[in-house]
Amino acid sequence: DAGITQSPRHKVTETGTPVTLRCHQTENHRYMYWYRQDPGHGLRLIHYSYGVKDTDKGEVSDGYSVSRSKTEDFLLTLESATSSQTSVYFCAISPGRQETQYFGPGTRLLVL
Amino acid sequence: TQLLEQSPQFLSIQEGENLTVYCNSSSVFSSLQWYRQEPGEGPVLLVTVVTGGEVKKLKRLTFQFGDARKDSSLHITAAQTGDTGLYLCAGGHNAGNMLTFGGGTRLMVKP
Numbered sequence: 001d002a003g004i005t006q007s008p009r010h011k012v013t014e015t016g017t018p019v020t021l022r023c024h025q026t027e028n029h030r031y032m033y034w035y036r037q038d039p040g041h042g043l044r045l046i047h048y049s050y051g052v053k054d055t056d057k058g059e060v061s062d063g064y065s066v067s068r069s070k071t072e073d074f075l076l077t078l079e080s081a082t083s084s085q086t087s088v089y090f091c092a093i094s095p096g097r098q099e100t101q102y103f104g105p106g107t108r109l110l111v112l
Numbered sequence: 113t114q115l116l117e118q119s120p121q122f123l124s125i126q127e128g129e130n131l132t133v134y135c136n137s138s139s140v141f142s143s144l145q146w147y148r149q150e151p152g153e154g155p156v157l158l159v160t161v162v163t164g165g166e167v168k169k170l171k172r173l174t175f176q177f178g179d180a181r182k183d184s185s186l187h188i189t190a191a192q193t194g195d196t197g198l199y200l201c202a203g204g205h206n207a208g209n210m211l212t213f214g215g216g217t218r219l220m221v222k223p
Contacts (some may be wrong), residue, residue: 031209033210035213040215041215042118042200042213042214042215042216043155043200043202043213044213045210045213048209048210050209056209058210090154090155092154097204097209097210098142098143098204098205098209098210098211100145100157100160101145101155101157101202101211102157103154103155103156104154105152105153105154106152106153106154
């Protein structure tokens with residue numbers, strides 16, 4: 001299995017609170033992705049990174065920001081959490097664009 | 113936005129039955145990947161197809177990429193309870209950095 005971890009694995013927070021999720025990889029893969037998964041919507045891309053300090057928006061980026069200061073870490077921040085951001089968040093890594101994506105175990109976030 | 117539609121969304125069958133799930137789009141993809149996701153875990157790649165008309169087999173699973181590279185199918189022969197899970201297709205584009213995921217087919221195989 002690809003070395004990819006997510007923290008925290010579960011989080012409950014209140015509306016309006018900032019939240020940061022962390023994705024850490026030990027594979028030295030160039031590409032890192034953040035997705036959210038909701039019933040009926042499959043996986044939707046939030047943001048992705050194609051190198052240190054190189055990021056771009058995905059399909060559902062509003063209300064989210066990301067940072068990648070090191071190859072191994074990709075942070076997702078919910079600037080002011082809303083109930084609509086209650087979801088399961090998956091990080092994925094890939095050695096190259098459109099190549100196999102290896103997914104982390106997910107973070108289950110509940111915004112009350 | 114390049115859309116991938118999967119059908120059926122839900123499928124419940126008995127062990128030993130055969131089934132086919134579909135992944136369709138109006139767009140051409142340079143590659144098509146199939147993933148399986150079990151409850152509480154992230155998706156795991158099953159196969160990648162890149163050539164129109166390509167067929168790949170993985171034990172009891174047969175994957176086909178449409179001739180026009182707009183659609184794909186996954187056929188499972190003699191389903192087992194261990195095949196239960198969410199099956200996702202994902203398409204790649206030559207000019208893109210990302211994959212487009214379909215909504216998934218949730219398969220339940222009952223003993």
